[in-house]
Amino acid sequence: MKVNPQYQTKEQLLELYNKPLLELVFEAASIHRQYHNPREVQMSSLLSIKTGGCPEDCGYCPQAARYHTDVEAHKLMSVESVIEQAKNAKANGSSRLCMGAAWREVRDNKDFDNVVEMVQAVNDLDMEVCCTLGMLNEEQAVRLKNAGLFAYNHNLDSSPEFYGDVISTREYEDRLNTIDNARKAGITVCSGGIIGMGEAVEDRVGLLMSYMTMETPPESIPINALVAVEGTPLENQKPIEQWEMIRMVATTRIVFPESVVRLSAGRTKMNMEGQALCFMAGASSIFAGDKLLTTPNPEFNEDKEMFDILGLIPKAAFADGEKPVSQPDPIIEARKEKEALRAKELEEAKCASHGFEPRKIVVE
Numbered sequence: 001m002k003v004n005p006q007y008q009t010k011e012q013l014l015e016l017y018n019k020p021l022l023e024l025v026f027e028a029a030s031i032h033r034q035y036h037n038p039r040e041v042q043m044s045s046l047l048s049i050k051t052g053g054c055p056e057d058c059g060y061c062p063q064a065a066r067y068h069t070d071v072e073a074h075k076l077m078s079v080e081s082v083i084e085q086a087k088n089a090k091a092n093g094s095s096r097l098c099m100g101a102a103w104r105e106v107r108d109n110k111d112f113d114n115v116v117e118m119v120q121a122v123n124d125l126d127m128e129v130c131c132t133l134g135m136l137n138e139e140q141a142v143r144l145k146n147a148g149l150f151a152y153n154h155n156l157d158s159s160p161e162f163y164g165d166v167i168s169t170r171e172y173e174d175r176l177n178t179i180d181n182a183r184k185a186g187i188t189v190c191s192g193g194i195i196g197m198g199e200a201v202e203d204r205v206g207l208l209m210s211y212m213t214m215e216t217p218p219e220s221i222p223i224n225a226l227v228a229v230e231g232t233p234l235e236n237q238k239p240i241e242q243w244e245m246i247r248m249v250a251t252t253r254i255v256f257p258e259s260v261v262r263l264s265a266g267r268t269k270m271n272m273e274g275q276a277l278c279f280m281a282g283a284s285s286i287f288a289g290d291k292l293l294t295t296p297n298p299e300f301n302e303d304k305e306m307f308d309i310l311g312l313i314p315k316a317a318f319a320d321g322e323k324p325v326s327q328p329d330p331i332i333e334a335r336k337e338k339e340a341l342r343a344k345e346l347e348e349a350k351c352a353s354h355g356f357e358p359r360k361i362v363v364e
């Protein structure tokens with residue numbers, strides 16, 4: 001992934017972002033055509049596999065336990081339900097599934113083992129699998145990579161200067177470390193931001209500067225507009241104009257010509273013309289389905305109609321990278337072996353005691 005060598009300083013990025021809109025879109029569209037098929041837009045689905053009850057305090061997030069929102073907390077979905085949802089998403093045209101869990105960080109427990117199984121199963125469906133599970137260490141990243149994870153999402157959200165205005169329970173540096181751990185494990189990185197949280201334009205380009213200074217910028221950069229949810233600290237934030245989304249998409253496209261720029265949350269507040277300009281300016285992915293984790297999103301049918309009108313075609317899975325090979329996970333294999341052994345012992349004990357059933361012990 002490369003950075004456009006024409007833009008290196010914050011001042012240059014600010015000048016770019018503030019260019020007359022149609023000139024900015026034209027420059028972005030010209031670059032987009034050099035590196036991407038301008039008709040292809042990937043349909044991705046975002047599935048909340050564990051909802052709510054998060055200990056963090058991200059000011060935009062209705063899943064934080066400390067805010068009083070309508071989000072109901074749910075424990076981790078079963079592997080079977082995730083497979084069913086993935087099949088539905090694929091049948092509706094999605095070639096990528098992003099699974100989100102409202103965790104502060106990944107813990108080495110049965111829930112994480114289940115997520116590893118989910119990754120293996122969805123990769124077997126020939127879909128790109130992305131996970132967003134909070135902070136993770138390098139060993140956990142390696143397990144996900146070996147399971148067949150294509151991308152890890154961990155957004156920087158905004159500039160380092162503005163970050164603390166929205167989140168206090170972890171540092172910008174923590175985010176960078178997790179991105180680094182995913183990178184070291186050989187997983188592609190999906191990381192982007194949210195505009196409309198009260199930040200200045202300097203913070204928007206400050207976010208892009210953070211990616212510019214990475215050794216390898218993210219392969220995937222989602223651009224979100226804040227969806228102000230009642231009960232969160234940002235509930236009264238005025239919605240941003242769609243022109244700002246177009247500017248942000250175009251600037252991102254120009255600065256990172258090879259990355260996939262994803263038009264993500266906030267599309268319900270945009271009309272088709274606004275979205276069309278985003279596609280022209282280099283967005284080549286949308287999230288499909290009526291929910292984005294817990295916030296509203298256009299329905300599949302509305303998006304299909306938009307694709308027909310604009311002449312867009314859904315992008316196939318693994319157009320931007322090879323399909324990872326899922327390998328057996330040693331921890332899960334060892335657990336299954338233990339469970340099988342225990343089941344055998346129980347059966348033998350039952351026979352030896354003429355039908356009396358010994359106490360069952362669940363192997364963790």
Ligand code: SF4
Pocket residue numbers: 054055056057058061062063064101102103104134
């Ligand atoms: S954005 Fe993620 S980490 Fe932050 S409160 Fe929501 S679920 Fe938790």
